[in-house]
Amino acid sequence: MKPVSSINIGSIYYSLSIIILALYYLYENVFMPVGITKKHSMGFKIKNIDIQNINNIELQQLKDLVSQHGVVVIENAANYLSAQDLLLFASKFGELIKLPNGFGFNTSDQFETESYISNITNIDQRTGLIKSVNTAEYLHNDGDFWQNNYIYTFLYGDVIPNIGGNTHFVDLELAHDYLYQYHKTDIFDLIDDKRVVIDVNDIPDFEGSPFLDEFNSKHNVARHDIIDKHIVTQKPVLFYACKFAKIDGFTMDESRYILDKIDNILMNNDFMSYQHEWNENDLLIWDNTRVMHRSMGGYYLEPRKLLRAQSRLNLKS
Numbered sequence: 162m163k164p165v166s167s168i169n170i171g172s173i174y175y176s177l178s179i180i181i182l183a184l185y186y187l188y189e190n191v192f193m194p195v196g197i198t199k200k201h202s203m204g205f206k207i208k209n210i211d212i213q214n215i216n217n218i219e220l221q222q223l224k225d226l227v228s229q230h231g232v233v234v235i236e237n238a239a240n241y242l243s244a245q246d247l248l249l250f251a252s253k254f255g256e257l258i259k260l261p262n263g264f265g266f267n268t269s270d271q272f273e274t275e276s277y278i279s280n281i282t283n284i285d286q287r288t289g290l291i292k293s294v295n296t297a298e299y300l301h302n303d304g305d306f307w308q309n310n311y312i313y314t315f316l317y318g319d320v321i322p323n324i325g326g327n328t329h330f331v332d333l334e335l336a337h338d339y340l341y342q343y344h345k346t347d348i349f350d351l352i353d354d355k356r357v358v359i360d361v362n363d364i365p366d367f368e369g370s371p372f373l374d375e376f377n378s379k380h381n382v383a384r385h386d387i388i389d390k391h392i393v394t395q396k397p398v399l400f401y402a403c404k405f406a407k408i409d410g411f412t413m414d415e416s417r418y419i420l421d422k423i424d425n426i427l428m429n430n431d432f433m434s435y436q437h438e439w440n441e442n443d444l445l446i447w448d449n450t451r452v453m454h455r456s457m458g459g460y461y462l463e464p465r466k467l468l469r470a471q472s473r474l475n476l477k478s
């Protein structure tokens with residue numbers, strides 16, 4: 162007869178493996194819709210990387226991680242990252258992108274009309290007072306008005322509120338797969354060969370900015386395939402910019418109807434989402450052709466300040 166203790170250990174192992182198998186089954190079959198496979202998790206976390214002295218090999222590894230995971234989180238990126246440090250880092254990925262100040266966000270320098278850095282904040286840069294903001298609280302892709310929209314955003318956590326203030330991301334590869342699998346006739350087939358049309362002149366906060374004159378002299382209205390192929394992964398991805406966009410060939414009402422439907426699906430499917438809970442000194446890097454994002458608000462009058470830079474990678478023609 163076996164000693165009592167070995168029987169117990171054996172049965173504990175057995176029970177544990179049953180529980181693990183059951184949890185895995187639940188994850189794959191209940192939380193993940195049938196037929197959809199999660200390849201990589203968004204919000205892939207990296208620690209201990211000296212971003213101020215990054216070498217070319219590490220840089221390439223980071224780019225690959227961003228393409229695969231959509232969003233990469235560098236935790237405790239530095240003791241403190243200044244706007245200049247952030248720009249230097251972002252410039253190593255590609256060409257820095259200048260934007261008009263305004264856009265609901267405060268500029269780093271109130272006298273500049275354009276800058277490479279945006280302060281995503283509710284702190285009035287002149288008075289220091291906190292104001293209520295709800296900018297960017299809907300799913301969108303930064304830089305959608307550029308035809309060449311292969312743009313990375315770099316967002317650094319400077320002042321983090323005690324409540325709320327998370328950033329929500331949606332994986333556009335999984336979103337594509339889900340629409341294809343579960344909404345083939347009512348949605349996917351309607352948008353399969355369609356493009357969204359994005360006109361920079363429609364952005365209210367850019368109105369009157371000299372940026373527009375320069376932009377209009379060099380660029381046309383941007384048109385993006387709604388069902389696209391990612392430049393690096395070569396996997397199909399969804400791209401609709403935001404639910405307010407116009408679809409080529411559809412009226413504004415028709416566009417709104419279909420994009421609302423898609424947006425609701427993306428907003429209500431946790432398996433394709435990642436919600437980033439900010440810590441001070443986090444640095445997020447995301448690929449705007451791979452994920453959508455939005456501010457989740459909910460920080461009321463708690464101070465919040467994130468520093469943002471953008472750069473365009475030079476793979477797309």
Ligand SMILES: O=C(O)CCC(=O)C(=O)O
Pocket residue numbers: 281297303314316326327328329454455456457467469
């Ligand atoms: O405030 C946030 O969480 C996101 C802001 C945003 O959309 C951006 O930085 O592009």
Ligand SMILES: [Fe+2]
Pocket residue numbers: 297301302303454
């Ligand atoms: Fe954004």
